[in-house]
Amino acid sequence: MEAGDLDAVVAIASALPEAPRWARLAYVEAIASQDGPRRIALVAENDDGAAGFLVASLVGSEAELESIAVARFAQRRGAATALLAALIEDLKGVGATDLALEVRASNHAARDFYERAGFLEAGARRGYYRDPQEDALILKLRI
DSSP states (O other), X not given: OOGGGHHHHHXXXXXXXXXXXXXXXXXXXXXXXXXXXXEEEEEEEETTEEEEEEEEEEETTEEEEXXXXXXXXXXXXXXXXXXXXXXXXXXXXXXXXXXXXXXETTOHHHHHHHHHTTOEEEEEEEEEXXXXXXXXXXXXXXX
């Protein structure tokens, strides 16, 4: 992800009710070098432009998938799979051993996607999400 991708990234996230409501500044910080955890921000593109994106953080050997979203026009066409595969390759390259994420308990499509990718349920966070309030399932993948 680069600065030139930010308008498309924000537009994708804004159009998807299930995507996190990050301010533009959060994406700016994800691609800027900073003193906090290392961030990996990727964009999937097709002939129509940005099809999806992800943002992950890395602390030591532990990574967290903070956000992944695919534009409606590109869903079910492999963009999320390609993004996740690219992230895992990046994480292998820096010696990461585990990738974790939270997903809404009711988001069965996402849960199925992560299960197919090899993630296992590792716990839950009660009342983690707002609007509507809902539990998050914690999923982990051993890299």
